[in-house]
Amino acid sequence: MEQHVLVVFPHPDDETFGCGGTIAQFAKSGVPVTYICATMGQMGRNMGKPFFATRESLPNVREAELAEACQAIGIQQVINLGLRDKTVEFEDPELLTDRIEQILREIRPSLVLTHYPGYAVHPDHNALGEVTIRAISRLSVQDRPVVYAHAFSHDSLDVLGPPDIVNDITALSDLKLAAIRAHKSQSQGILARIAKGQFAEQSFESSFSHLLESESFWTYNFS
């Protein structure tokens, strides 16, 4: 049984699409969940469908969406690092590592969910995953939380092998879907296309239903 789960991702909605069901599972069983969200996704391209956000209103819109999504899946606390979307990899990694280390020492999580550095497609994902792993590796071995690393680059299976954690979330799919819907500006386009059956390539629809059925992670190996 986990004592405290810490989630570390750069964009509002990463927590939902990547591991909303898993988070909901922990929260439901009474485990506190804290989310370090590094940016407000200020540079997101999706503005809703039909679009309702602007480049300037987007961060406020996404902050409110995140609050609603967190309520749906049971995240109690969000720590916003105040970074800017698309710039994480250009920040001083030492300073970022220090900030995350400080939070780790305060919260003392037993489990951390973050992106698998190098296998998470978006440069912000890879950069934040990397500093998070660095911060955790500064802790003594007995203080280190377990890390569930989320990977979804096309080469992740080939290089990392099959994920060792495959979490059935079908019982929590309603909560995850509610959180996906809460991220309106980011999900309306996708949900509209699915509703219209516009995905000729079956793969997308099935990957969406997969999204509501199971979530996979690689336990990060520190040695």
Added chain:
Amino acid sequence: MNTINKSSVQSALDSFLNREVYLHLETTNGAYAVHTQQSNMSVGAYIRNGRISFGRGVITGDGPYRVGLKLELGWVYAEGLTDFEITPEGQLLLAGHDQEGRLAVALELSLSPFKL
């Protein structure tokens, strides 16, 4: 935002003439363009709070529109603009959205710095 009204945008551009203004300029096809196989390159660029001054600023085209701002030593240019908004703070927001409502290009002007 509303569909661009050329004369409203032109008068907004005129109101910034020969002043110190803050510029937000960007274009992107999305960080996931390669991953989702929509393109073989993910391409994007942005400038946030570039400080410029322009003596000539014009919107042209029949939609999508183009905007060119003539600086003392150069140019600012954007094409594919479809929508505009003038915020209560007097910022001029111009953006080009694709059929999915996704932002592909933006050009914005403000007399005070844009939020970081």
